[in-house]
Amino acid sequence: MLKFLIVVFATLSCYSTFAQEEARATAAAPATAAAGTTADIKIGEARTKKSLLAFPALNYQGSPSGSYQTVGADLYNTINNDLTVSAFFQMIPQKAFLEDTAKVGLRPAPGEPNGFKFQSWSTIGAEFLIRAGYFLAGGEVNMEAYVYHVGKSQLVMGKKYKGPVSSTRKLAHTFANDVLEALTGKTGMFNSKIVVGSDKGVGDYKEIFIMDWDGANPEKISSHRSISLSPAWSPDGKRVAYTSYVVRSKTKMRNADMFLYNIASGKRDLISFRQGLNSGACFAPDNKTIYLTISQQGAPDLYKMSFDGSLQGKITNGPNSAMNVEPAVSPDGSKVAFSSDRSGRPMIYTMNSDGSNVKRITFAGVYNSTPSWSPDGKKIAFAGQSEDHFDIFVMNSDGTNMIRLTSAKKTNGKWSTNEDPSFSPDGRFVMYTSNRTGKNQIFISTVDGTEERRVTLDDANYYKPKWSGNFD
Amino acid sequence: MSAVKKRLIKDDDLLKGLKVSLGLHIALVAAFTVRAVFFAPEKIDYSTAVRVDIVGLPDKMQEQQLPPKQEEAPKPQPVKPEPAPKAPPKEAKVEKPAKAPPKKDAEAINLDKDKNKQKEALEKLKAMAAIEEMKKEAQKDKEPKKVAGVGDTQSQATKIKGNVLAAGTALTGLNKLQHDNYLSSLDQKIKQHWSLPEWLANKPLRAQVRVKIDDKGSILSREIVLSSGNSSYDEYALEAIDKSAPFAAPPEKFVTIVAVNGLVIGFPE
Numbered sequence: 060m061l062k063f064l065i066v067v068f069a070t071l072s073c074y075s076t077f078a079q080e081e082a083r084a085t086a087a088a089p090a091t092a093a094a095g096t097t098a099d100i101k102i103g104e105a106r107t108k109k110s111l112l113a114f115p116a117l118n119y120q121g122s123p124s125g126s127y128q129t130v131g132a133d134l135y136n137t138i139n140n141d142l143t144v145s146a147f148f149q150m151i152p153q154k155a156f157l158e159d160t161a162k163v164g165l166r167p168a169p170g171e172p173n174g175f176k177f178q179s180w181s182t183i184g185a186e187f188l189i190r191a192g193y194f195l196a197g198g199e200v201n202m203e204a205y206v207y208h209v210g211k212s213q214l215v216m217g218k219k220y221k222g223p224v225s226s227t228r229k230l231a232h233t234f235a236n237d238v239l240e241a242l243t244g245k246t247g248m249f250n251s252k253i254v255v256g257s258d259k260g261v262g263d264y265k266e267i268f269i270m271d272w273d274g275a276n277p278e279k280i281s282s283h284r285s286i287s288l289s290p291a292w293s294p295d296g297k298r299v300a301y302t303s304y305v306v307r308s309k310t311k312m313r314n315a316d317m318f319l320y321n322i323a324s325g326k327r328d329l330i331s332f333r334q335g336l337n338s339g340a341c342f343a344p345d346n347k348t349i350y351l352t353i354s355q356q357g358a359p360d361l362y363k364m365s366f367d368g369s370l371q372g373k374i375t376n377g378p379n380s381a382m383n384v385e386p387a388v389s390p391d392g393s394k395v396a397f398s399s400d401r402s403g404r405p406m407i408y409t410m411n412s413d414g415s416n417v418k419r420i421t422f423a424g425v426y427n428s429t430p431s432w433s434p435d436g437k438k439i440a441f442a443g444q445s446e447d448h449f450d451i452f453v454m455n456s457d458g459t460n461m462i463r464l465t466s467a468k469k470t471n472g473k474w475s476t477n478e479d480p481s482f483s484p485d486g487r488f489v490m491y492t493s494n495r496t497g498k499n500q501i502f503i504s505t506v507d508g509t510e511e512r513r514v515t516l517d518d519a520n521y522y523k524p525k526w527s528g529n530f531d
Numbered sequence: 532m533s534a535v536k537k538r539l540i541k542d543d544d545l546l547k548g549l550k551v552s553l554g555l556h557i558a559l560v561a562a563f564t565v566r567a568v569f570f571a572p573e574k575i576d577y578s579t580a581v582r583v584d585i586v587g588l589p590d591k592m593q594e595q596q597l598p599p600k601q602e603e604a605p606k607p608q609p610v611k612p613e614p615a616p617k618a619p620p621k622e623a624k625v626e627k628p629a630k631a632p633p634k635k636d637a638e639a640i641n642l643d644k645d646k647n648k649q650k651e652a653l654e655k656l657k658a659m660a661a662i663e664e665m666k667k668e669a670q671k672d673k674e675p676k677k678v679a680g681v682g683d684t685q686s687q688a689t690k691i692k693g694n695v696l697a698a699g700t701a702l703t704g705l706n707k708l709q710h711d712n713y714l715s716s717l718d719q720k721i722k723q724h725w726s727l728p729e730w731l732a733n734k735p736l737r738a739q740v741r742v743k744i745d746d747k748g749s750i751l752s753r754e755i756v757l758s759s760g761n762s763s764y765d766e767y768a769l770e771a772i773d774k775s776a777p778f779a780a781p782p783e784k785f786v787t788i789v790a791v792n793g794l795v796i797g798f799p800e
Contacts, residue, residue, distance in 0.1 A: 096739070096756075096757075096795055097795075097797075098739055098795045098796055098797030098800060099714060099794040099795050099796065100714055100717055100718045100721070100794060100795075100796045100797065101718075101797045101799065101800040102718065102721055102722055102725050102771070102796060102797060102798050102799055102800075103722065103725075103799045103800070104732075104799050105725045105726050105727040105731075105732055105767070105771075105798070105799070106725065106726040106727075106732075107726065107727060107728065107729045107732040108726035108727065108728060109728070109729075110728045146729070147728060147729055147730065210766070210770075211766075242728075242730065243728075243729075243730035244730065245730075423587060423588050423589075424587070424588045443588050444588075445587055445588040450588070452588060452589070461588075461589055462589060462591075462592060463588065463589050463590055463591040463592070464591070465591070466590070466591035508591060508592065
C-alpha cells in the first residue's frame with residue numbers, strides 16, 4: 060500500500076457546521092413534537108431534492124511548472140465525480156457561471172480584495188459553492204478548499220490539504236468526504252476500495268485486484284496464473300481472503316484453495332486446502348474468524364475457521380445433502396445469510412452464527428444467491444433470477460419489502476445479467492457486476508434503485524466485487 | 532297365450548329386480564350415513580403440504596412509482612359536516628343568474644315561447660331572493676366570524692382537530708367554503724415548493740411558520756413560530772413559502788384575518 064501523507068494542517072474555520080445542528084435537532088425532536096399549535100395548513104412531508112452545487116475548476120496558486128495541469132484536472136475530476144455520485148447534488152454546468160473564477164479569489168469579496176461575489180452565485184440558483192485552489196511544492200500537492208452556503212453568504216467548511224503528488228486522488232476523496240460530513244453529518248464513502256477478481260491484463264486467467272471505489276488505481280495482488288475468485292475484506296481492511304484454483308505439487312491436480320493475503324506486508328498464507336471447494340470467504344466482525352464453504356464430504360456446507368486455517372465448526376449440515384454456500388455475516392456478527400437449495404431451488408436463508416434458527420427469507424424467483432448485508436444490518440441485497448438472467452434486489456433482512464435495483468438490456472436487446480451485490484460502507488449504494496456492455500463491468504446503484512452508474516470503464520471483466528469499509 | 536304368460540313372468544322378474552335394487556341402494560345410503568355420523572373421518576394432514584413458491588420477482592420501480600411522500604395532504608381541507616351542507620345547493624342557485632344573460636339572446640329568437648320566459652323569470656327571482664338571503668347571512672356572520680377566527684388560531688386551537696378555522700360555529704355556509712378553498716389553494720401552492728435535500732428528509736423534524744398576507748396576496752411577513760431546532764430545516768420551510776408567493780388574493784371577508792393574525796403553516800404539520 061502507498062503511504063499517504065495527507066496533513067490537514069489547518070481547519071481554517073468551521074462556523075455553523077450543519078452536522079452539529081443535526082445532532083441538536085435529533086435530540087430536540089421529541090420535545091418539539093409535543094409543542095406547537097395546530098397549523099391552519101399542514102403541508103405534509105417534503106419531496107427530496109438535490110441541492111444545486113457550483114464547483115468551478117481549481118485555481119492554480121503557484122508558478123506554472125511540471126505536471127500541475129494534470130494534478131489540477133485529477134483533483135477536479137475526482138471531487139466532481141464523488142459529489143455527483145453522492146446523489147445529494149445537482150452540479151451546475153460551468154457555462155452557467157457568471158464569474159471568471161480563475162481571476163477572483165477563493166474567499167468572498169467584502170472580506171478579501173478581489174474576492175468572489177455571492178451574488179454571482181445566488182443569481183444562477185446555486186445553493187452551495189465550492190472554491191478551491193492548489194499549488195505544487197517539493198513533490199507535494201497543497202490544496203485549500205472552501206464550501207459556502209450561498210443563500211446565507213456563509214462559510215460552511217474550509218480546510219487545507221497536503222500530500223505527495225501520487226496521492227492526489229486520495230486527497231480529493233478526503234475533501235469530498237469532508238464536504239459530505241459538513242453538510243449531512245455523515246462522512247462519504249470516497250476513500251473506500253474494491254477487491255475484485257478480474258482478467259484485466261492477465262489474458263485467460265483471473266487474478267485478484269484492489270482498486271479505489273471509483274475504479275482508479277487498480278493493483279494486482281495475486282499472480283497464481285490461474286482462476287482466482289471470491290475475494291473478501293477483513294473488517295480492518297488489512298487482509299484479503301480469496302480462493303484460487305492452484306496446482307497441488309503432489310497430485311498435479313488443481314483444487315480451489317483459500318489464501319489469506321496481508322496487504323501491508325504482502326505475505327500470503329494458504330489457509331484452507333481441503334479436497335474440493337474452499338471458497339466464499341466472509342470475515343466475521345471479530346476480525347478473527349472466517350466463514351467459508353467447504354465441500355470435503357460431498358455437498359458444500361458452511362464452516363467457521365480461524366485465520367490459521369483450523370476449523371471452529373461446521374454450521375450447516377444438509378439436509379439431504381443440499382448445498383449451503385455463500386455465507387454473509389451480519390455486521391454485528393450475530394447472523395449469517397447464505398444461499399441453499401434445500402427447498403429445491405437455491406434461495407436465501409438466514410441463521411444465527413452458530414447455525415441455529417435457520418429461516419428461509421426469499422420465496423420469489425427461481426434462483427437467489429449471493430446475499431450481502433447493509434452496514435446497519437437492516438437490509439440484504441442479493442442476485443435473483445426469475446427468467447434467464449440475474450438482477451440485483453434489496454430487501455429487509457427478514458425478507459420483506461423487496462425492491463429491484465437493476466433492469467437493463469444489452470445492446471443486442473437481450474436482458475443483461477447483474478450479479479454479486481455488495482453494499483457501500485455508508486449503506487447508500489450497492490455495487491455489482493453487469494454484462495450489459497458486453498463485458499462484466501462494475502456498476503453501482505443507489506440503494507433505492509433510482510440512480511445507476513458504471514464504475515469501471517475498460518475492456519476487462521470483473522467478478523464478485525466486494526466493497527471495503529472506509530479507509531482514513 | 533304363451534306370449535302373454537311370458538310377458539307376465541317377465542314383469543314379475545322386473546319387479547323383483549327393482550325391489551332388490553331399491554333395497555341395496557337404501558342399504559348403501561344407510562351404510563354411508565352411519566359411517567358419516569358415527570365414525571369420525573380421517574384427519575387430513577395439512578402440515579406437510581408443500582409451500583408453493585412465487586416465481587416472479589418484483590419489477591424495477593420508476594421514480595414516479597415510488598410511494599408518494601405527501602400522500603396525506605392532497606385531500607383538500609376536510610369539510611366538516613356541520614351547518615355547511617346547506618351551502619352547496621344555495622351556491623348552485625347563485626350561479627344561475629350568471630348563466631342567464633347568454634340565454635336572453637336565445638329567447639329573443641324564440642319569441643313565441645312565453646312559458647319558458649315566465650319560468651326563467653321565476654327562477655331568476657328565486658335566485659335573487661337566495662342571494663339576498665346569503666348576503667344577509669354573510670353580514671350576520673361577519674362580526675362573530677372575525678372574533679372566532681382569532682380565537683381559533685390561538686386559544687381554542689388545541690381543542691380542534693383538522694381545520695381550525697372551521698371549528699364550532701365560526702364559519703358556515705359560503706364563508707366556510709370560501710375559506711376552505713382559499714386555504715387549500717395556499718396549501719397546493721406551497722406544497723409544490725416544499726422540498727428538502729436527502730439528508731434532512733426522513734428526519735423527525737417539524738417547523739411552523741406564521742405568514743401574514745395582504746389583500747393582494749403578497750407576503751407581509753413570515754416568521755418561524757415553532758422551530759425544528761435545525762436552522763437549515765427552518766430556512767427550507769421559509770424558502771418554500773417565499774417561492775410560493777404571491778398567493779391568490781384572500782376573499783374579502785378574510786383579508787383582516789390573514790393580514791393581521793396570519794396563518795400558521797406546518798411543515799409537515
